[in-house]
Amino acid sequence: MLKIKANNFNLYYNDFHVLKNINIDIEEKKITAIIGPSGCGKSSFLKSINRINDIVEYMRVNGEIIISGQNIYDKRVDVNSVRKNVGMVFQRPNLFPISIYENISFGLKINKIANNKSTIMAIVEESLSSVMLLHDVKDKLYKSALLLTLEQQQRLCIARVLAINPQIILFDEPCSSLDNVATKKIEELIMKLREKYTVVLVTHNMQQAARISNDTAVMICGRIIEFASTEQIFTCPSKKETESYVTGRFMI
Amino acid sequence: MIKLNSKFSQKIPFFFLYAATILTIIPVITIIFVIIKNGLSAINWEFLTSMPRDGMRAGGIFPAILGTFFIILLTIIFVFPIGICAAIYLNEYAKNNLLTRVINLAIINLAGIPSVVYGLFGLGVFVIFFKLGVSVVSGALTLSIMELPVVITTTRSALNSVPYSFREASLSLGISRWLTIRHIVLPNAVPGILTGSILSIARISGETAPVLFTASALYVSYLPHSMFDQVMILPYHLYVISTQVPNVRKDMIYATAFVLLILVLGISCIAIVARIYFKRRKKW
Ligand SMILES: Nc1ncnc2c1ncn2[C@@H]1O[C@H](COP(=O)(O)OP(=O)(O)O)[C@@H](O)[C@H]1O
Ligand SMILES: [Mg+2]
Numbered sequence: 120m121l122k123i124k125a126n127n128f129n130l131y132y133n134d135f136h137v138l139k140n141i142n143i144d145i146e147e148k149k150i151t152a153i154i155g156p157s158g159c160g161k162s163s164f165l166k167s168i169n170r171i172n173d174i175v176e177y178m179r180v181n182g183e184i185i186i187s188g189q190n191i192y193d194k195r196v197d198v199n200s201v202r203k204n205v206g207m208v209f210q211r212p213n214l215f216p217i218s219i220y221e222n223i224s225f226g227l228k229i230n231k232i233a234n235n236k237s238t239i240m241a242i243v244e245e246s247l248s249s250v251m252l253l254h255d256v257k258d259k260l261y262k263s264a265l266l267l268t269l270e271q272q273q274r275l276c277i278a279r280v281l282a283i284n285p286q287i288i289l290f291d292e293p294c295s296s297l298d299n300v301a302t303k304k305i306e307e308l309i310m311k312l313r314e315k316y317t318v319v320l321v322t323h324n325m326q327q328a329a330r331i332s333n334d335t336a337v338m339i340c341g342r343i344i345e346f347a348s349t350e351q352i353f354t355c356p357s358k359k360e361t362e363s364y365v366t367g368r369f370m371i
Numbered sequence: 372m373i374k375l376n377s378k379f380s381q382k383i384p385f386f387f388l389y390a391a392t393i394l395t396i397i398p399v400i401t402i403i404f405v406i407i408k409n410g411l412s413a414i415n416w417e418f419l420t421s422m423p424r425d426g427m428r429a430g431g432i433f434p435a436i437l438g439t440f441f442i443i444l445l446t447i448i449f450v451f452p453i454g455i456c457a458a459i460y461l462n463e464y465a466k467n468n469l470l471t472r473v474i475n476l477a478i479i480n481l482a483g484i485p486s487v488v489y490g491l492f493g494l495g496v497f498v499i500f501f502k503l504g505v506s507v508v509s510g511a512l513t514l515s516i517m518e519l520p521v522v523i524t525t526t527r528s529a530l531n532s533v534p535y536s537f538r539e540a541s542l543s544l545g546i547s548r549w550l551t552i553r554h555i556v557l558p559n560a561v562p563g564i565l566t567g568s569i570l571s572i573a574r575i576s577g578e579t580a581p582v583l584f585t586a587s588a589l590y591v592s593y594l595p596h597s598m599f600d601q602v603m604i605l606p607y608h609l610y611v612i613s614t615q616v617p618n619v620r621k622d623m624i625y626a627t628a629f630v631l632l633i634l635v636l637g638i639s640c641i642a643i644v645a646r647i648y649f650k651r652r653k654k655w
Contacts, residue, residue, distance in 0.1 A: 171543050176466060203545030213536040215555065226544040229554060276540075283544055 122147040122287065122317045123168060128182035130163055132175065137163050139341045141182070145334075150309065150318040152332035152349065154325055155364070160341040161321040162210075165289050168319065169205035170198050186287070203230060206280030207289040211296050212272035214279075219267070220260040222275060223247070223282045230283065246278040250308060270301035277308065288312060290320045294327065306331050325365055329353050337361045406632060410625030418626060427590060427612055428619050432627055434594055438507070438602030439634070441595055442586055443576050445511035446518065451568055453515075454522030461523065462530045463552050481520040487580040489517040494584040507598040510586025514575050522571055529563025530556060562649030569642035577635045579606035589615070605631045 123145040130138035137160045145151045153161050166172035168184060170191060183190045191201045214222050223243045227233045233242055243260070247253035252274045256267070264275055273293060280288055290309065294302040310331050312318055322328050328335050329349060336346040337360075345352065345361040356362045417431055424430035465471045493513025503509045533556050541551040588601040589611055595602045609627045612619045 169543060171539060174539070174542060199545045199547050201545075202543055207543045209536070209539070209543075211536070213540040215537060215540065216559070225541075225554070226546065229546050229550050230544070279544070 120147040121145070122187065123319070124183075124185040125164075126183040126185065128164075128167065128184055129180060130160070130167060130172070131179045133177045137341050138167070141343055143336055143343055143346055145317065145319060147317050148313060148315070149333040150313050150320055150331055152328035152335045153319065153321045153338055154323065154328045154335060155338035157323055159338050161323075161338055162291050164338070165207070165291050165319060165321050168287070168289055169202050169207050171202065171207060173198060203283050204285050205287045205289060206283060206285035208273070208276050208280060208291070208293050210292045212269060212276050214264040214272055214275060216263065216265055218261045219256050219264045219275060222264045223279050226279060226283050232283065242282050246282040247275075249281050250274040250278045252278060268301075270297055270304065273297065273301075273305060274308065277312075285316070287317045287319065290318065290322075292322055292324075293320075294322075294324070302327070325353075325367075337364060339364065403632070406625050406628050410622055410627075410629040413620070413622035413626035414629060418623075419630070422592075423590070427608075427616050428623075432605070432608060432630065434591055435603040435605045435608040435627075436630065438587070438591075438595060439576060439605045441507050441598070441602060442510045442514065442582060442604065443572060445507055445598060446514045446575055447572060449511055449515040450518050450522055450571070454519050455526050455564065457519075458523045458526035458530065459552065459557075462527045463548070463556065478520045478523055482524065484517075485580075486517060486578055487583075489513055490580045490582070490584050492516070493581060498585055504599060505584070505586060505588065505601050507586055507595060507600060507602055510582040510602075510604075511598075513581045513585045514578060517578070517581050518571055518575055521574070522568065525567030525571065526560075526564050529560040529567060532563055533559045562645070562652075566642045566646045566649070569638060569645060573635050573638035573642065576638060577606060577631065579604075579610070583607060605634070 121144055123143075125141045125143045128138060128141040129136065141164060153164065155161055163172065167180060168186075168191075172178055172180075180192060183192060185191070186201070186205065189196065215225065217225070220243055223246060224239050227239055227242060233239045244253055244257075247256065252271060255271060256275075259266075264272065267275060273296075277288075293309070294305050297305065306327065309318060309320065313333075320328070320332060332349045334347065335349040335352040336343050337352065337356075337358075338344070339360060345356060345358045347357070351357075352361060353365055356365065419431060419436065420433050421431035422433060461471065461474065465474075490513065493509055493516070497503045497509040497512050498505055503512075537555050537559065538551055541555045542548070546554075582604055586602060587604045587607040589603075589607075591601055591603050605627065609624070609631060612627065613624050
C-alpha cells in the first residue's frame with residue numbers, strides 16, 4: 120500500500136534549487152533506499168518528509184508530500200504531529216546529555232504520551248528491547264547516555280523514536296560513523312523494523328542498499344533518475360546513468 | 372639537510388611575549404598590594420557596620436555598602452529577565468530581516484558607549500522626565516540600560532554553544548519549538564548564562580558614572596528605606612572622601628577602596644568557581 124507520495128516536489132535554499140521535481144511513491148512496510156553521490160540532495164529530501172528542514176529559515180518548497188493521504192505541507196497541518204508520525208535517525212547519534220532512561224522518557228513526557236511512572240518504564244523497556252539494547256543497559260538506565268558505544272548510542276536513538284510510536288522512520292546514513300561489525304548489526308535491526316514501520320533509508324553505501332532495501336531510488340543532482348525494486352536497480356537498470364552509478368563508473 | 376635548532380632566534384620572541392604578559396599583571400598586583408597594605412588596618416566590624424561621623428572623617432561606610440547593594444539588587448531584577456528573554460528571542464526566533472540586523476547592530480554599538488553618557492541619559496530620562504528623582508530606582512534603571520547589551524550578548528553566546536543537534540533531535544521527536552527551548556536549550560545554556568550574568572554583576576558593582584547623577588548622594592544621614600531614596604554608594608563615597616573632604620585619614624580611604632575591590636573581585640571569583648564547577652559537569 121502507498122504510504123508516502125511526493126508530487127512535483129521542489130526545494131530551494133535561497134535561490135539554490137536543490138530538489139527538482141521529485142515524484143516518488145513509497146510503499147508501506149518496506150525499506151526504500153535512496154542512493155546517490157554526496158551533495159545530490161538525499162538528506163534534504165529525507166528532511167522534507169518530516170519537515171525538520173523547516174528550521175532552515177531560507178528554505179522554500181513547492182509541490183506536495185502526501186503521507187497517508189494528507190499533504191503534510193498543507194497550511195492547516197500541525198508540523199509537530201507530522202514529526203511524531205515520522206521519526207528520524209540521524210547520521211551521528213544525537214542523544215541528549217542526560218541518562219539513558221531520560222532520553223526515552225523525555226519525548227514521552229513532553230508529548231504527553233504517558234505520564235505515570237510505570238507506563239513510562241514499560242514503554243522505555245519495550246523500546247529498548249525492540250532495538251536489542253535492554254539486556255546491555257538494564258543495569259545502567261540512569262547513567263549518562265553518552266557513555267554508551269556509538270553503536271549503542273545509535274540504537275538508543277532508534278529506541279527514542281520507537282517510543283513515540285511513529286508509522287514511518289527515516290534513516291540518514293545511520294551507519295556512517297560505525298565500523299563494519301556495528302553496521303551489520305544496525306542493518307539487521309533496520310530489516311526487523313520493516314515488519315511494523317515504513318522505512319526510508321538514505322545511504323551512499325550501495326552495498327547497504329542492495330543488502331537490505333526492497334526498493335531503491337537513485338538520486339543524482341537533485342533528481343530521482345530511476346526508482347524501482349532494488350533487484351532491478353542492481354541487476355538490470357533501465358537508465359544508463361543508474362548503471363554507471365551502481366557499477367561505480369559514475370563521474371560528476 | 373637537518374639544521375640545528377637556533378636557540379637564540381627562538382628565545383627572542385619568547386622573551387617579548389613573556390615580558391608583555393608580566394607587564395599586564397604587574398599593575399594589578401601593585402594596586403592590590405598597595406590597597407591592602409594601607410587599608411587593612413582600618414577594616415573592622417565597626418567600619419563595616421556603622422554610619423559615617425565627623426563629616427565622614429570617622430565612623431564607618433555602612434550606608435555606602437547598603438546603597439551599592441540595593442542598586443545592584445534592583446538592577447539584577449530589571450536587567451536579567453529582560454536581557455535573557457530578548458536574547459532567547461533574537462537567537463531562537465527572530466528571522467534574519469532588516470529589523471533584526473538593525474537590533475543586532477544597535478546591541479554591538481550600545482556596548483561601546485562611554486558609561487558617563489548613560490549617566491547623563493539616565494539623568495534626563497529617569498530622574499527628570501519620569502520624575503523618579505535621584506534615587507535607587509533611577510540608578511538601577513540607568514545601569515540596566517547600560518548592561519542590557521552585555522547581558523544579551525553573553526546570553527546569546529551561551530545559547531549558541533548548545534549544539535544544533537540537540538535542537539534537531541528534540542524537534543524531530545515532534546516537540547514544539549518553545550518546549551525544545553524550555554527543556555533542551557535553556558538547561559544546557561544555564562552554565563554559560565549564569566557565569567556571564569555574575570560577571571555582569573561584578574561590572575555593575577564597580578560602575579560610578581551611570582549612578583553618579585542618578586542615584587548617589589554625597590552624604591545621607593539615614594539608611595535607605597525605599598527604592599525612591601537617594602543613597603550613598605561605594606565608588607562615589609571613595610571619590611568624595613579622597614578629593615572633596617579635607618583631612619580624611621589615609622587608611623580609611625584605602626579601607627573603602629579595599630571593600631569595593633573585595634566586592635567586585637569576590638563576585639568575579641564566584642563566576643570563576645561556577646565556571647569550573649560547570650565545566651567539570653559538562654557532558655558534551
Ligand atoms: N542548510 C543548508 N543551507 C544551504 N545549503 C544546503 C543546506 N543543506 C544542504 N545544502 C546544500 O544542498 C545540497 C544537497 O545537500 P544534502 O541534501 O545534504 O545532500 P546529500 O545528503 O545527498 O549529501 C548540497 O549542495 C548542500 O551543500
Ligand atoms: Mg547527507
